[in-house]
Amino acid sequence: MREVSIIGAYETVHGNHSKRMLRDLVSEAGNGVIQDSGIDRKEIQAVFVGNYAGQEFNNQNTMGSYVATVLGLGDRPAMKLEGACASGGLAFKAGFDAIASGAYDTVLVFGVEKMNTKDPTTTMEIVSRGQDSEFEGGFCVSGPSGFALNAIRHMHEFGTTREMLGVVAEKNYFHGSKNPFAHKQKVIPLKNILNARIVTTPFGFHDMSLVTDAATAVILTTREKAKSISKKPILVKGTGQGGDYFTLSMKRDSVSFPATEKAAFQAFKMAGVDRKDIDVLECHDCFTITEIINLEDLGFVEKGKGGGFTLDGHSRLGGKLPVNTSGGLKAKGHPIGATGVGQVVEMVYQLRETSGERQVKNARTALTHVLGGPGAVCVVNILQRDFE
Amino acid sequence: MREVSIIGAYETVHGNHSKRMLRDLVSEAGNGVIQDSGIDRKEIQAVFVGNYAGQEFNNQNTMGSYVATVLGLGDRPAMKLEGACASGGLAFKAGFDAIASGAYDTVLVFGVEKMNTKDPTTTMEIVSRGQDSEFEGGFCVSGPSGFALNAIRHMHEFGTTREMLGVVAEKNYFHGSKNPFAHKQKVIPLKNILNARIVTTPFGFHDMSLVTDAATAVILTTREKAKSISKKPILVKGTGQGGDYFTLSMKRDSVSFPATEKAAFQAFKMAGVDRKDIDVLECHDCFTITEIINLEDLGFVEKGKGGGFTLDGHSRLGGKLPVNTSGGLKAKGHPIGATGVGQVVEMVYQLRETSGERQVKNARTALTHVLGGPGAVCVVNILQRDFE
DSSP states (O other), X not given: OOOEEEEXXXXXXXXXXXXXXXXXXXXXXXXXHHHHHTOOXXXXXXXXXXXXXXXXXXXOOOHHHHHHHHTTOTTSOEEEEEBTBTHHHHHHHHHHHHHHTTSOSEEEEEEEEOOTTSOHHHHHHHHHTTSOHHHHGGGTOOHHHHHHHHHHHHHHHHOOOHHHHHHHHHHHHHHHTTOTTOSOOOOOOHHHHHHSOEEETTEEGGGBOOBOBEEEEEEEEEHHHHHHHOSSOEEXXXXXXXXXXXXXXXXXXXXXXXXXXXXXXXXXXXXXXXGGGOOEEEOOOSBHHHHHHHHHHTTSSOTTOHHHHHHTTTTSTTSSSOBOTTOHHHHTOBOHHHHHHHHHHHHHHHHHTOXXXXXXXXXXXXXXXXXXXXXXXXXXXXXXXXXX | OOOEEEEEEEEOXXXXXXXXXXXXXXXXXHHHHHHHHTOOGGGOOEEEEEOSOHHHHSSOOOHXXXXXXXXXXXXXXXXXXXXXXXXXXXXXXXXXXHHHTTSOSEEEEEEEEOOTTSOHHHHHHHHHTTSOHHHHGGGTOOHHHHHHXXXXXXXXXXXXXXXHHHHHHHHHHHHHTTOTTOSOOOOOOHHHHHXXXXXXXXXXXXXXXXXXXXXXXXXXXXXXXXXXHOSSOEEEEEEEEEEOOSSGGGOSOSSOOHHHHHHHHHHXXXXXXXXXXXXXXXXXXXXXXXXXXXXXXXXXXXXXOHHHHHHTTTTSTXXXXXXOTTOHHHHTOXXXXXXXXXXXXXXXXXXXXXXXXXXXXXXXXXXXXEEETTTTEEEEEEEXXXXX
């Protein structure tokens, strides 16, 4: 299996882009990543696109061919991959595999979601189709109410508090305030977060991620080629994909996501690094509780200790393991199919040391984690700077 | 790269299954293919699902995790692949690549579409999202009107006639009449086909494929493992994927699909066989003209000669190259995301010589071809019996 590196990374500013055409977002990110990589677009051999619901948000399905065509790559093999909120992660993994196996030398991995096109109720309906509609849709199970069950159980079993949840949001807003690409670039005091109106117990308004539009992109190539053409190549040291049951009643428990455990196990095994080697990470904070559970499932803290770790400031910029320096899904935003690729973009910026005010000093090794549906799909990547 | 074989194949009867739950169709095909393969489901390591628009037809997105969960495989990595009418082909290719690269030893490749859930106008709207909605949706470009442009130009340049188009339909209805899995199992005389009401010039009602519900599945494993557990393993000798521009105005011409040429070139190169070695094939007859163009693009006849080849009966059962013995998209039906996998199922049955009345004698080598969107996505597979 060949080694794979990242030679280009780009993301549009995350936000409400309802006044821009879908094409325009795609074009900006696609042309941006090609320029960033320094290669000519004719070197791109295939296009892998993560998108969740373009057919409902934008009347546009078949987003693989669409993106390729908009970028002048329409004659290349292209495909869309979908796995709810992990769609971008699946596209990255597919692109990685295609190079590792020798099928292609250089590929474009793309994520896009333009969600601010419907009324909020319709948007929530569309999002809830990433769960088991037949068995659970009729019982009002959706992202918020489903993950709320995890939060309530985690609070019950481990003494996790509303304050701990709030600190996840407060920290990620703080990080987002330093990220010019974030949807919300404003510090919000913990008090306001804790006093916000409750949406679904125990989640208040600020415990939830944003409805965000963005396009995100990276270019992957062989490590060998990356070394020859890039000044700051980033090596994909390890990658893993895990799955878990889609239907809530079939879950092992309510305080962990086994898909994360499996993806992390694979990624760390492939990378040959330890948890302590990770300098910075982006993980899937679709709700505040999710970030806490992720840190446990990824193996950075013991089960049940994620809340305390957060409360103690360890996951904050300047802490021992900065988490979601981009602002995460909470503040950078959650353009569903684009999120998994956008996390990689943020980590590339950190490893290149171009993250400005939110730079983690001497970041050498980074991790990304994205989770789709009711914890059903997970992709974990471990990235490392491959230059001095 | 490891060699890959098919050890299991199953498809539900194609038709209008609006009275069955989506789960029920999925369960039938999934459990059917596992039984056919003779393996235990615990040996399946990953699930690749082709589906076009479950989120609109069935309120169910994230079909990879859904299918895996319904089949008791929820803890395996799963993903949905989408490329319009070629979605099932992309799932097959992804499953093949995963085994060839060594990532997995045994995988389930699944296709599903349950389309008969909306009124016909809404169904057509959903289907038309597999084209460039921003640029062309407003001009009433859809499958029928888009492919009609190909037909008109092909008639103009090469003298292809309405009768030649009609013979494609008449032949495929005839084949479908011998297939107990087909949506339409009835012979329709050429005269009726030619006199049917015009839908969009030059297509009459019978020039178009059906709105069909079905689930289709195959199990892939290494050639080595297949030899040890299967009495009738089918080797995947070659596979290829081609892409082409999504937007009609960017096409090279209107009488060919370059995505097919590229996919066929790759598949034949990998397989190391000639056109004359192919004993039987399934190709994408979404409209009658498409089958004619496909035979040309695949290299079986010269450009412009596909209509005459059909009129002369060469592609009929008993002819020198039987095409769409299943009845094709015309008579077996076109459950969009399931079609690419269903074609493989039909060819497995032919190579195993279990096709009953529609059996092609001594079928040794077969080909499948599926085309998505406005000729934008193509997957070609070459299959060969690997037993005596």
